[in-house]
Amino acid sequence: MHDIKAILFDTFGTVVDWRGSLIGDLGAWGAARGLVVDWSGLVDAWRGAYIPSMQRVRRGELPWTNLDELQSRSLAELGPRFGLPASLSAEDRDYIVRGWHRVNPWPDAVPGLARLKRHFIIAPLSNGNVALLVNMAKHAGLPWDMVFATELFRHYKPDPETYLGAVSLLGLAPHEVMMAAAHNFDLQAARALGLRTAFFPRPTEYGPHQTIDFAADSDWDVVAEDIEDLATQLAV
Numbered sequence: 001m002h003d004i005k006a007i008l009f010d011t012f013g014t015v016v017d018w019r020g021s022l023i024g025d026l027g028a029w030g031a032a033r034g035l036v037v038d039w040s041g042l043v044d045a046w047r048g049a050y051i052p053s054m055q056r057v058r059r060g061e062l063p064w065t066n067l068d069e070l071q072s073r074s075l076a077e078l079g080p081r082f083g084l085p086a087s088l089s090a091e092d093r094d095y096i097v098r099g100w101h102r103v104n105p106w107p108d109a110v111p112g113l114a115r116l117k118r119h120f121i122i123a124p125l126s127n128g129n130v131a132l133l134v135n136m137a138k139h140a141g142l143p144w145d146m147v148f149a150t151e152l153f154r155h156y157k158p159d160p161e162t163y164l165g166a167v168s169l170l171g172l173a174p175h176e177v178m179m180a181a182a183h184n185f186d187l188q189a190a191r192a193l194g195l196r197t198a199f200f201p202r203p204t205e206y207g208p209h210q211t212i213d214f215a216a217d218s219d220w221d222v223v224a225e226d227i228e229d230l231a232t233q234l235a236v
Contacts, residue, residue, distance in 0.1 A: 112227030
């Protein structure tokens, strides 16, 4: 591993607990306004729309559309099914969409990233847009050196342009960059392009609905317990 100079991190689910954060944040916000909404059901369905909405962009059915806008469209479609009033103001709808900007890190994330930062360039490589990732970093205290939003490349993962675009902007070769994720598919795409790979599971990411990614499904370069363990295995 001596040639690795940078580590890119998937973010939602890998670094931050999107599900627990959104349900807690929006549940408290809604209760203060007297809203009777099935926030758990809405958050799960909203996340379920995440990949299909990006696939429409990847297939060319939609022009480039960043994640905030895709999430806003999905919320408009799903909200009424879970009790979100149609009369909700545009300001309130924006607050809900921007809940994705306010998600909290897993307990090991900030200390693990701080250790890795002393020896490597660290950055997210996420389907989130720039504003989302910057706001999330400020909220969660994530010590990134750079923010690689796929918005910069106008492609969503797992398109090759995302991984290779980040590698190119760093001025590095693919084998000098490691992709770290709690999702095996992300690492499969990165490995195919010559990046090194690190996996650690987040078995509660989807709460009771999780069905995949409980363990590594390939011989990734590093298989760790979490980000702190990744730092330990990389001897930092």
